[in-house]
Amino acid sequence: MSSLKIYVHPLSQPARAVMLFCRANSIQHEEKIVDLVKGAQHNEEYAKTINPLKKVPVIEHDGFFLKESVAILRYLARTFPVPDNWFPKDSVSQAKVDEYLEWQHLNVRTFGTLYFAEKYIVPRTTKQPPNEKRAANFLKHYIAVLNQVETIWLKDRPFLAGQDISIADLLAAAEMEQTVLGGYDVKENHPKLQEYLERVRGGLQPHYDDVHSMLNKIASKMKATQ
Structure with a gap:
């Protein structure tokens, strides 16, 4: 079974878009909340292991890390069995x-x-x-x-x-x-x-x-x- 983790915070606009996409399409995933209010995105460990740009969202899919919301949404739409309207093949x-x-x-x-x-x-x-x-x-x-x-x-x-x-x-x-x-x-x-x-x-x-x-x-x- 594939493993998908999404690093997000609900006060981030692009992170909310990724959260919505995963939830609306019943994509099994684990939400990892990065507390932007407390500056968790600036932690050395987060920058070193998750995102050197110190931002959310980020996804980790079976060891593959991807940042930037547009790239993430395109990737998820192509990788998971979701309705074609989200990012059409045509x-x-x-x-x-x-x-x-x-x-x-x-x-x-x-x-x-x-x-x-x-x-x-x-x-x-x-x-x-x-x-x-x-x-x-x-x-x-x-x-x-x-x-x-x-x-x-x-x-x-x-x-x-x-x-x-x-x-x-x-x-x-x-x-x-x-x-x-x-x-x-x-x-x-x-x-x-x-x-x-x-x-x-x-x-x-x-x-x-x-x-x-x-x-x-x-x-x-x-x-x-x-």
């Missing part, structure tokens, strides 16, 4: 998934992460308030790329690569959910994206809510204190 359909994956790095992920880091990570690591001018600039760009998701990637189709959910949607949803911790809730500001995220969530229950439970608890506590 070249054209697969290219549509890859098209979004290539685009998202410098767009949704970049600006969403920069905004989240400035509003959430920076104050907690430096004990200083965020630079609101920088945060506002990141948010402006983030909103612009979210508008592109609505008008280009989701134009006339329910999911990013077509009529069915794919690994592209896992990564997109994880990124869009994250910025609530920075005070920007995509679902409250973009009705079309709210509908889209509900489609993704609805097709992945109960795993979607389970994987996002820590993020949602933190967001609820933050909202209660505002």
Whole structure:
């Protein structure tokens, strides 16, 4: 029997995508939580034996280590018996998934992460308030790329690569959910994206809510204190 371990943390957007993929497809695996809050990714042993880049996610499959979420999701979709919609074998359909994956790095992920880091990570690591001018600039760009998701990637189709959910949607949803911790809730500001995220969530229950439970608890506590 093959052995799959995934090194993740539920506050990491790409790690949540990998967690969701494994759970939704009933892939037998062991989740190894790397406590990002306590800086476990910077431990010498983790860097030496798991990931010298000191990040999550990472998978270990029968002694084979693989880092970077896009590569991991493609590998899992090819290696395990999962429905073809996740990463289709057909070249054209697969290219549509890859098209979004290539685009998202410098767009949704970049600006969403920069905004989240400035509003959430920076104050907690430096004990200083965020630079609101920088945060506002990141948010402006983030909103612009979210508008592109609505008008280009989701134009006339329910999911990013077509009529069915794919690994592209896992990564997109994880990124869009994250910025609530920075005070920007995509679902409250973009009705079309709210509908889209509900489609993704609805097709992945109960795993979607389970994987996002820590993020949602933190967001609820933050909202209660505002």
